[in-house]
Amino acid sequence: MGGKVDNSLNTGRSPPVFRLHGQNYHLIGSLLPPDGCTPKFAQLYIYDTDNEVNNRIMSVRERYAANNLYSEIVVDIQKMLDECNVLAKSFRMAKQKIAESDQVNVNLRLLGKRGRDGRTYNLPSV
Numbered sequence: 001m002g003g004k005v006d007n008s009l010n011t012g013r014s015p016p017v018f019r020l021h022g023q024n025y026h027l028i029g030s031l032l033p034p035d036g037c038t039p040k041f042a043q044l045y046i047y048d049t050d051n052e053v054n055n056r057i058m059s060v061r062e063r064y065a066a067n068n069l070y071s072e073i074v075v076d077i078q079k080m081l082d083e084c085n086v087l088a089k090s091f092r093m094a095k096q097k098i099a100e101s102d103q104v105n106v107n108l109r110l111l112g113k114r115g116r117d118g119r120t121y122n123l124p125s126v
Contacts, residue, residue, distance in 0.1 A: 039055055
């Protein structure tokens with residue numbers, strides 16, 4: 001998470017306060033996992049897509065092998081996200097760009113519009 005962090009509030013004996021103001025943002029990290037590490041989070045859309053279903057299951061169930069029922073559920077959710085989710089489509093596009101080029105350094109920026117006051121709960125757009 002990034003943004004302007006105000007640390008001036010934590011000067012007394014009261015419980016700590018974390019106040020983030022201004023335009024906040026989320027850092028998604030590397031699109032590819034470090035050598036020897038398994039893919040996590042957004043990396044699952046890009047890295048080793050031939051074994052994507054098993055990688056997804058193993059990212060939350062490290063000790064247990066994926067059984068057929070879990071695999072079918074994950075495949076159905078994956079298909080739905082690939083068809084309907086704008087972010088999933090963006091990560092798939094990044095995967096294609098990485099596969100097509102020899103360039104190692106690829107950046108993906110996800111920019112959204114903030115239509116209202118950021119301090120209120122806005123409805124999701126995806």
